[in-house]
Amino acid sequence: QVxxxxxxxxxxxxxGSLKLSCATSGIIRFTANAMAWYRQAPGKxxxxxxxxxxxxxxxxxxxxxxxxxIARDNAKSMVYLQMNSLKPEDTAVYxxxxxxxxxxxxxxxxxxxxx
Numbered sequence: 349q350v351x352x353x354x355x356x357x358x359x360x361x362x363x364g365s366l367k368l369s370c371a372t373s374g375i376i377r378f379t380a381n382a383m384a385w386y387r388q389a390p391g392k393x394x395x396x397x398x399x400x401x402x403x404x405x406x407x408x409x410x411x412x413x414x415x416x417x418i419a420r421d422n423a424k425s426m427v428y429l430q431m432n433s434l435k436p437e438d439t440a441v442y443x444x445x446x447x448x449x450x451x452x453x454x455x456x457x458x459x460x461x462x463x
Contacts, residue, residue: 349374350372350373350374350375350451350452351372351373351374351452351454352370352371352372352443352444352445352451352452352453352454353370353371353372353454353455354368354369354370354442354443354444354454354455354456354457355368355369355370355371355457356368356369356457357441357442357457357458357459357460358458358459358460359460359462360434360459360460360461361461361462361463362434362435362436362461362462362463363433363434364434364461365430365431365432365433365434366431366434366459367428367429367430367431368385368428368429368431368442368444368457368459369426369427369428370383370385370426370427370428370429370444370454371425371426372425372426372427372444373425375425375446375451378402378422378425379402379422380402381402381446381447382399382400382401382402382446382447383399383400383418383420383427383444383445383446383447384396384397384398384399384400384418384444384445384446384447384449385397385398385399385418385427385429385442385443385444386442386443386444386445386449387438387440387441387442387443387459388440388441388443388456389437389439389440390440392440394443395409396409397409397411397412397416397429397442398412398416398417398418398429399418399447400418400419400420400427401447402420402422404420406418411437412431412438415431415432415433415434416429416430416431416432417429417430417432418430427444429442429444431459434459434461435461436461436462437461438459438461439459439460439461439462440458440459441456441457441458441459442456442457442458442459443456443457
């Protein structure tokens with residue numbers, strides 16, 4: 349049974365930084381799975397923020413390109429999202445999942461960017 353546990357969110361001022369972590373368990377052949385970060389703002393649909401395959405090739409949504417960086421530790425089955433230069437519009441609940449959203453969703457971690 350796959351479990352995804354996100355952490356690291358919080359309240360930060362515009363221009364600040366946060367690093368999110370996603371602890372995964374139960375994913376067979378973790379390296380073979382492209383992993384991703386998603387976010388869902390109030391009243392909006394969940395959207396893909398960034399994804400990375402097992403070889404380290406990354407894709408970013410245009411809204412976060414140059415500010416966010418996805419990383420993964422295949423030995424620990426962990427996924428990370430470094431978020432810099434945060435903007436109020438980055439406020440959302442952030443989730444990790446497979447790049448196809450193919451695992452059961454975790455509880456997410458709230459990121460609030462506000463002065």
